[in-house]
Amino acid sequence: MWGYVFGKEKISIKIFEKERLHEQSLIKDYLKEIDISEATNIAEPPKANSALTGYQQHLLLFFNEIVKKNGPRQQPYKEIREKIIKTNGQEYLATKFQISNAESQQFLSHFTEMNRILSENWLNGQSFSQVPDDQSATGGYRTITETKPPRDELEDSLTREIIAYLDIKERSLPEKRQLTITDVTDAIMDLAIAFNADNCETIRKRILQIH
Numbered sequence: 001m002w003g004y005v006f007g008k009e010k011i012s013i014k015i016f017e018k019e020r021l022h023e024q025s026l027i028k029d030y031l032k033e034i035d036i037s038e039a040t041n042i043a044e045p046p047k048a049n050s051a052l053t054g055y056q057q058h059l060l061l062f063f064n065e066i067v068k069k070n071g072p073r074q075q076p077y078k079e080i081r082e083k084i085i086k087t088n089g090q091e092y093l094a095t096k097f098q099i100s101n102a103e104s105q106q107f108l109s110h111f112t113e114m115n116r117i118l119s120e121n122w123l124n125g126q127s128f129s130q131v132p133d134d135q136s137a138t139g140g141y142r143t144i145t146e147t148k149p150p151r152d153e154l155e156d157s158l159t160r161e162i163i164a165y166l167d168i169k170e171r172s173l174p175e176k177r178q179l180t181i182t183d184v185t186d187a188i189m190d191l192a193i194a195f196n197a198d199n200c201e202t203i204r205k206r207i208l209q210i211h
Helices: 002-006 026-033 054-068 074-086 101-109 112-122 151-172 182-192 197-210
Strands: none
Touching: 054 074, 054 151, 074 151, 074 182, 151 182, 151 197, 182 197
């Protein structure tokens, strides 16, 4: 369609894979494509919308499982989710969820014909990578069950995230904060009772310090 509207000679098709980009940079690749070679001082913008780490994936799933059982107090839970998404914490090394090799090939098979046409007509026969690079040592992909951290690690990590969230809330509230934080602390305590006794007590003590 684009070729029909603008003319094939005015369109450049690129395979969006880092190792195929000029100096493995999307910015530098684009500048090279439009014949700008003097722009040596252009700073690349920070990464945006980065994929979640394994730590964040597992913790968010665990958090969502607990929230389902603890009512509709959406705002505090929404803020905790945002806190987890922004965190740099790596208390345990958790592998990201990955689909199996067979599932990957099955998904890619839906695009085989269109990719073939694209390759022949626009890419001089270049093909897309069919298998992601991060395979396990066995040649397959790590499954969810193999990478899921034990519950006690998830509880400890989520407890730390909740304490950090309460620290942020306390700093952002006015002096008469007990009037404005009650809904937050009530929601957090409802959440904490799903943990073991030690974790729940840690959270309760932090809440009492705020009040």
